[in-house]
Amino acid sequence: MGEAMRRWGGGLGTLFRILGITSLLFLYLPIVVLILFSFSAGRTFTFPIIGYTTHWYAALAENSDLLRSLKNSFLVAAGVVPLTLLLGIPAAYALSRIPFRGRGVLEHVFMLPLMIPGLITGLSILLLLKEFNLGLSLFSVVLGHTVACLPVVMAQVTARLRTLDPRLEEASQDLGAGTIETFLRVVLPNLTTAIVGSALLVFILSFDEIAITFMLTGTENTLPMYIWASLRRGVSPELCAIAALMVAVSICLVFTGLRFSKSGAE
Amino acid sequence: MGSTALLKSSVREGDAIVSFDRVEKRFGEFVAIEDLSLDVRRGEFLTLLGPSGCGKTTTLRLINGFELPTRGTVAIDGQAVSDLPPFKRCVNTVFQSYALFPHLTVEENVAYGLVIKRLPRRDVESRVRDMLERVRLSDKAKRRPRDLSGGQMQRVALARALVNEPAVLLLDEPLGALDAKLRRSMQFELRRMHQDLKLTIVCVTHDQEEALTMSDRIAIMNSGELIQLGTPREVFERPTCRFVADFIGGCNFLAGSVDGAGVVKLTDGIAIKDGDSGPPRKVTIAVRPQNISLVSPEATPFTAIVRDVAYLGTMQRVALERGEVSLHADCPENYADIRPGGLVGLKFDPEHIALFEEG
Amino acid sequence: MAVQEGLTAPSSPERTRLWSQTGILVLFLGPAAAYALIFLILPYASVFRFSVWAVENYGIHQELTAANYLRIAENPLYRAAIRNSLLVAGIVTTASVVIGYALAVYIAFFSGRGQSALFFLLVIPLWTSFLLRAFIWRMILGRQGILNSALLWVGVVDKPIDVLLFNMFSVCLTLTYVFIPFVALPVYAALEKIPKDLIEASMDLGGSAWVTFRRIIIPLSLPGVVTGAIFTFCLSFGDFVTPTLLGGPDVLMVSSVIINQFGASFDWPMGSALAVIVIVIVATGVALATQLERRNG
Numbered sequence: 078m079g080e081a082m083r084r085w086g087g088g089l090g091t092l093f094r095i096l097g098i099t100s101l102l103f104l105y106l107p108i109v110v111l112i113l114f115s116f117s118a119g120r121t122f123t124f125p126i127i128g129y130t131t132h133w134y135a136a137l138a139e140n141s142d143l144l145r146s147l148k149n150s151f152l153v154a155a156g157v158v159p160l161t162l163l164l165g166i167p168a169a170y171a172l173s174r175i176p177f178r179g180r181g182v183l184e185h186v187f188m189l190p191l192m193i194p195g196l197i198t199g200l201s202i203l204l205l206l207k208e209f210n211l212g213l214s215l216f217s218v219v220l221g222h223t224v225a226c227l228p229v230v231m232a233q234v235t236a237r238l239r240t241l242d243p244r245l246e247e248a249s250q251d252l253g254a255g256t257i258e259t260f261l262r263v264v265l266p267n268l269t270t271a272i273v274g275s276a277l278l279v280f281i282l283s284f285d286e287i288a289i290t291f292m293l294t295g296t297e298n299t300l301p302m303y304i305w306a307s308l309r310r311g312v313s314p315e316l317c318a319i320a321a322l323m324v325a326v327s328i329c330l331v332f333t334g335l336r337f338s339k340s341g342a343e
Numbered sequence: 344m345g346s347t348a349l350l351k352s353s354v355r356e357g358d359a360i361v362s363f364d365r366v367e368k369r370f371g372e373f374v375a376i377e378d379l380s381l382d383v384r385r386g387e388f389l390t391l392l393g394p395s396g397c398g399k400t401t402t403l404r405l406i407n408g409f410e411l412p413t414r415g416t417v418a419i420d421g422q423a424v425s426d427l428p429p430f431k432r433c434v435n436t437v438f439q440s441y442a443l444f445p446h447l448t449v450e451e452n453v454a455y456g457l458v459i460k461r462l463p464r465r466d467v468e469s470r471v472r473d474m475l476e477r478v479r480l481s482d483k484a485k486r487r488p489r490d491l492s493g494g495q496m497q498r499v500a501l502a503r504a505l506v507n508e509p510a511v512l513l514l515d516e517p518l519g520a521l522d523a524k525l526r527r528s529m530q531f532e533l534r535r536m537h538q539d540l541k542l543t544i545v546c547v548t549h550d551q552e553e554a555l556t557m558s559d560r561i562a563i564m565n566s567g568e569l570i571q572l573g574t575p576r577e578v579f580e581r582p583t584c585r586f587v588a589d590f591i592g593g594c595n596f597l598a599g600s601v602d603g604a605g606v607v608k609l610t611d612g613i614a615i616k617d618g619d620s621g622p623p624r625k626v627t628i629a630v631r632p633q634n635i636s637l638v639s640p641e642a643t644p645f646t647a648i649v650r651d652v653a654y655l656g657t658m659q660r661v662a663l664e665r666g667e668v669s670l671h672a673d674c675p676e677n678y679a680d681i682r683p684g685g686l687v688g689l690k691f692d693p694e695h696i697a698l699f700e701e702g
Numbered sequence: 703m704a705v706q707e708g709l710t711a712p713s714s715p716e717r718t719r720l721w722s723q724t725g726i727l728v729l730f731l732g733p734a735a736a737y738a739l740i741f742l743i744l745p746y747a748s749v750f751r752f753s754v755w756a757v758e759n760y761g762i763h764q765e766l767t768a769a770n771y772l773r774i775a776e777n778p779l780y781r782a783a784i785r786n787s788l789l790v791a792g793i794v795t796t797a798s799v800v801i802g803y804a805l806a807v808y809i810a811f812f813s814g815r816g817q818s819a820l821f822f823l824l825v826i827p828l829w830t831s832f833l834l835r836a837f838i839w840r841m842i843l844g845r846q847g848i849l850n851s852a853l854l855w856v857g858v859v860d861k862p863i864d865v866l867l868f869n870m871f872s873v874c875l876t877l878t879y880v881f882i883p884f885v886a887l888p889v890y891a892a893l894e895k896i897p898k899d900l901i902e903a904s905m906d907l908g909g910s911a912w913v914t915f916r917r918i919i920i921p922l923s924l925p926g927v928v929t930g931a932i933f934t935f936c937l938s939f940g941d942f943v944t945p946t947l948l949g950g951p952d953v954l955m956v957s958s959v960i961i962n963q964f965g966a967s968f969d970w971p972m973g974s975a976l977a978v979i980v981i982v983i984v985a986t987g988v989a990l991a992t993q994l995e996r997r998n999g
Contacts, residue, residue, distance in 0.1 A: 081409060081901050082811040082911055082919075085428045089911045090812045097808020100801050101820070104827060104882060107838045110848055114841070122841050123851035168734030175727050183731075187738055189746070192932070192988055194940020196957055197977045200964055201745030204752055204974070224741045227734065256726050278829070285831035287943060292964070301833050308833075308947060312841050320834045327829040335822065407906055429905040430913075436906045442899035446921045455917075456907035507907065 108324060115317035122312065133318040143319070146303035149215055150284050153299060156219040157226055157283040158276050164223070165230030166272065170264060172231070173238045174246070188232070190225045195288030198225060203292045213295035221289040226282055230275040237271035238264075270337060277334045281327065359421075360385045360543050361406055361511055366415035368401055368567075375401040377567040379415070383511065388537050388544045390554040393564035394590070399547045402564070403513050406545060407436045420510060435504035436513040439520075441496045443488035449499050450475070450484040456507040474506040477536075494525045501533075505540070514546040518553060530556045551591045555579065563587050585699045588629045595635070595670045597628045607698065613645050616693035627699045634695035635672035637661065637681060643688040649681055663687070749981070752974035762971060770975035780959065784979065787956040790870065791939035794877040798934045799927060801878070802885025806926075807919075809886075810893040824890065827883045836944045839876040843867040843948070868950030876948050877938045884937070885930030892926025893919070928995040935991075936984045956980060 083090065118128035137143060172184055190198050202221050206213065245267070249259040265272075287301040294302060300319075307316055359382035368376040376398045383389050391399035404410040405417050408429035416423045424432060435456070443452050453474055457467045475481045478498040488496055497517065504512055517533070518526045534557050537544055548554055554561050555575040563570045563578060563586075571578055571587045582588035585596060599609045605619040607628065615628060640646045647663035647670060655673070661681055663670040672689070681687060755762055756769045774780045809820045827835065842848045843866040850862040866872060896919065904914040938944075942957035949955065956976055963973030 080898065081429070081905055082914070083814065085430070085905065086812060086911045089915055093804060093808045093812050096801075096804035097812065100805040100808075100882065101823060103801075103879070105823065107835075107842060107879070110842065111834075111838050114848070121846060122844070122848050123846060124848065124855040164734040164737055167730035171727055171730035175723060175730075177727060183735065186743065187734070189742065192936045192984055193746075193981055194937065194957065194984070196940055196942050196960065197749070197980060198742075198745075200960070200973065200977060201749045202741060203964075204748040204970070205741075205745040208748060220741055223737070227737070231734075256722065257729075260730075281829050285833065287833050288941075291942075291961075301831060304831075304833055304837070305943075308837055308840070312837065312844075316837065317841070320831075320837065323831055323834055324826075327831075328826055331822065331825050331829050335825070409902055409905075428910075429902070430908050430910050434906075436903070438899050438903055438906075440897065440899050442897065442903035444900060444903070444918060455904070455909075459908045459913055459917075503907065 111317055112321045112324070115314065115321040117314060117317075120314060133314045134322075136315055137318055137322075140315070142298070143300075143303060146298040146300045149297050150300040153215055153218050153222060153290075154280050154283040156216075157222040158279050160219070160223045161226045161230045161279050162272065162276060165227050165275075166234055166265075166268065167260075169231040169234035169238065170260060173235050174243070188228045191228050191232075195225060195286070196292065199289035199292030202289075206293075213293055215294065215297050215299075217293045217295070218290050218299065221293045222283045222286055225286070225289055226279040229278055229282065233271050233275040233278070234268060237268055241267050273337050274334050277330050281330055285323075358385050359383065360419065361545070362418045363402075363405070364416045364418070366405065366412045366417060368398075368405065368410060369413045374567050376405070376412075379567075379569055381562060381569060381572065383543065383545055384560075385543055386541055387559040388534070388542075388546065388557055390546045390548060390558040390561045391564060392548060392551060392554040392561050392590075393570075394549060396566075397564040398567040399549075399564050400515060403436070403515055403545060403547050406432075406511065407434050407513055408432050433510040434513055435507050435509035436515060437497075437500045437504050437517050439516040441488075441500040441520075443496055443499055443503075445488055447487075448484065449480060449486050449488070449491070452488065452499055453503045453506055455503060460507075470506055474502045477505075478502045493520055493522075494529070497521065497529065501536075505536075505542075511543045511545060514544060516548055517546065518548075518550075526553070533557055555591070561591075563590065565590075582629070582697060585627055585629065588631075588697060588699075592631055593671070594629045594631055597630070597668060597670075598625075599628045600625045601698070607696075609645075615645075615691075616696060619698070624700065629697045629699060630691050630695060632660065632671040632673040633658075634691050635670070635674070636690050637672055637674050638688040638690050640686045640688045643690055645689045646686055647689055649683050649685050649687055651683055652681055661687075663689070746981075749974045749977050752971050753978045754975075755971045757969050757971055760968075770972050773972070774975060774979065779954070780956075780976070783954050783956045783959045784983075786870075786953050787939050787980075788983070790873055790877065790945075790953065790955065791935050793874045794881060794938040795931050795935045797874070797878040798881040798885045799931050802882045802930060803889050803923075803927060805882065806886040806889035806893055806923075807915075810890055821890070824883055824886055827880075828887065832880060833943055835880050836876050836947050839872065839879065840867065840947055843872050843875075867948060870949075870953045872948040872950075873944050873953050873955075876944050877941065880944070881934040881938060884933045885927070888929040888933075889923055889926040892923040896922050925995055928991050932988055932991050935987050939984060939987075940980055 114122055116129045117126045118130045199221055245263055246259050249263045285301055290299050290302055361383040363379045363381040366376055366379045391402055393399045401410055405412055411425055450471055453471045454467050475484055480498055518529050558575055560574055561578050562572045565586055571583045579591055588594040597609055601607050601619045601624055603623050605617055606614050607616040607619055608614050647665040650664050651662040653660045658673050658675055661672045753770055754766050755764050756767050813820050845862050853859045900918055901914055904918045940957055942961055945953055945955040945958050960973045960976045963969045
């Protein structure tokens with residue numbers, strides 16, 4: 078892409094190399110330190126590190142509160158992912174392919190939760206539930222996460238649809254398939270990478286979500302809520318171990334996601 | 344700045360302004376240009392012609408500086424330019440995609456090079472105005488490129504390059520994106536500008552008609568090699584090899600030989616021409632479709648079966664088959680008995696055939 | 703949601719086609735639209751409704767009043783909270799745009815062979831828990847934290863530095879850390895979309911790398927910057943995690959006040975009024991940024 082820029086970048090290139098590498102260090106040194114201290118034998122976060130242990134990781138498996146919150150997070154994500162996909166994919170298709178009055182406004186409405194802070198989205202749903210005297214539970218968390226994650230799915234699918242030649246659909250209809258059949262047989266298969274990508278992204282967003290959960294959860298904790306509650310008491314090596322594991326999971330998911338989108342692009 | 348010094352230096356017309364001296368360009372293992380030596384003369388319109396992947400665009404990019412030779416030297420106005428980045432060279436390019444800056448108006452696009460050189464604002468304005476007038480786009484000065492048609496974009500790209508008064512103007516497939524009619528009128532317009540402004544132009548194209556119409560000289564390239572260099576008439580009438588004959592104008596090829604008496608014969612013994620001064624050898628006999636005339640099959644031993652006839656307006660193109668060999672003949676409708684399946688005789692003037700060595 | 707072509711009088715086969723198109727629209731868009739109506743539009747509307755009610759005798763009095771807004775306008779505490787949030791969001795957006803932009807330019811133009819690996823490094827933080835990335839800085843910046851102990855160990859300081867944590871500095875630093883990838887990614891996408899021809903054309907016309915960067919690359923990557931800046935501004939403005947974990951008494955932010963109204967104070971109408979103000983500020987920011995982008999595009 079920027080072959081010419083790189084070759085004749087001169088001082089500008091040097092400047093951006095320094096800035097870029099410094100920013101990357103700024104982004105990643107803390108994560109390296111975090112992983113380092115998750116293996117530290119001491120209880121405090123001080124240099125020099127006196128010894129190394131996997132004790133904190135082993136302790137996680139014994140922590141029943143943690144395991145329960147982990148299970149809850151999985152439950153929530155397991156509800157949010159299919160719900161957002163089922164609602165979001167057809168909606169994105171209709172919005173990109175069928176013209177109707179008010180389409181622009183509706184597109185913007187769907188995108189609102191991306192802009193409005195999660196805390197407010199959460200409390201707004203809380204108010205609504207309160208008005209109908211509905212209680213809080215993991216189910217209300219699922220409802221809230223779905224609102225926040227729907228625009229993510231729709232944006233990803235819309236972006237993919239924009240690169241998909243609409244003449245494919247015309248060809249399908251020309252060959253006698255109806256709109257729904259065309260959607261199922263021509264459009265959906267071409268959306269596979271966008272769907273898998275957004276499913277992974279929604280999963281991780283829901284799994285890590287805290288603001289909406291904070292407002293909408295009942296007595297059950299999700300993993301971020303558990304971490305949040307523990308953090309109020311201060312940082313501990315166990316939390317470091319949890320954090321390190323979560324970073325590892327993220328890396329795996331990103332790797333899978335990128336691999337998948339690359340193989341889809343070929 | 345060095346570039347203006349280069350531009351102003353006075354060298355006789357006809358001297359080499361760009362010279363390639365034994366230039367080789369590799370991309371990893373791939374040899375894009377192999378041992379190229381070529382002079383572009385001051386004031387000429389030189390076209391690099393060849394199929395895609397022949398190295399013509401790489402040759403152009405060696406001049407504007409976006410590629411550096413692996414071996415050999417490129418000199419502009421007698422000065423080796425290997426150390427000069429593109430922005431310090433006194434050449435300007437019209438890109439195949441036009442590469443107009445989408446965030447700038449037509450006027451700002453044209454002014455770009457002058458503004459960068461920090462010319463006084465009044466000079467920039469008047470030069471841009473003159474240039475836009477020359478390409479007949481004065482009324483579009485405030486528009487953005489996306490509001491223009493393909494032909495207009497092409498003219499903006501041309502104006503943007505020309506306003507800098509480049510020592511050499513480089514055109515990369517300049518007319519490729521235009522429709523046939525517009526292309527023809529632009530060919531003449533480029534030709535006219537070349538003469539009016541006394542420009543040196545190096546143009547890259549794969550379109551032989553474009554090359555023949557516009558150029559003073561044509562350099563035909565294939566697989567990274569310069570195959571033939573000459574005026575349009577030379578390359579068309581006296582191709583030095585089978586590739587050139589085929590690429591320019593199209594050609595029929597027949598296997599044959601020259602015997603000890605200097606008689607050129609087809610493999611089945613039919614004599615085509617005599618008086619060849621070379622030694623006995625195997626040759627390829629080349630004859631253009633328009634140089635074959637169709638006659639009654641009784642009039643000549645050289646016959647073929649008509650496979651198909653296509654009407655081309657001013658003439659008809661006849662596909663012929665002679666044993667294993669397919670031939671084409673373009674002929675006016677002077678011989679009535681041409682119909683698929685029929686037998687015809689073929690005649691051609693010995694003046695119009697060319698012989699290429701086998702292999 | 704009348705189908706647009708329905709406005710012109712259609713012939714009868716066309717009418718059937720339109721009918722079926724309306725059917726498809728309802729089938730495909732209906733569920734998501736209904737969901738958005740119930741769980742998005744109605745809730746946001748509730749926030750507006752609650753904000754014009756008031757609490758009286760520990761109960762919500764459902765009568766139209768501007769009392770909450772008046773109190774916000776008068777009370778220096780609320781005004782300071784809004785000001786702090788704006789200030790933090792402004793600092794964080796500026797810092798993230800500068801650093802994120804530099805990072806994106808580095809990866810897009812100057813990283814060479816490592817480009818795809820570096821792109822990978824850019825995406826990972828986006829997929830890593832926001833909470834964790836905030837909590838890392840609490841570990842690092844604390845009085846007995848990693849940075850202080852490292853400085854002591856190396857001997858740069860002889861007693862721990864106190865000013866690192868629980869103030870506006872730590873909040874801004876952490877949020878900037880969190881939001882750099884939010885800017886870098888859309889900017890990178892915008893940079894990748896710039897045709898290589900344009901860069902070459904600029905250089906061909908005499909523009910050095912610096913000139914090309916300033917006159918071609920920056921203007922053409924502006925949409926990416928705007929997208930990233932909008933996200934950063936909105937999300938940092940309304941964040942409550944970072945101020946709670948790393949903020950101090952000098953950075954009471956509007957999100958913390960809202961949480962307080964919904965928790966300890968139990969004044970939901972007041973919390974809702976503050977939420978409305980956040981929504982208005984965020985919407986204004988988005989509108990301004992989009993306007994800016996449109997004028998430049």
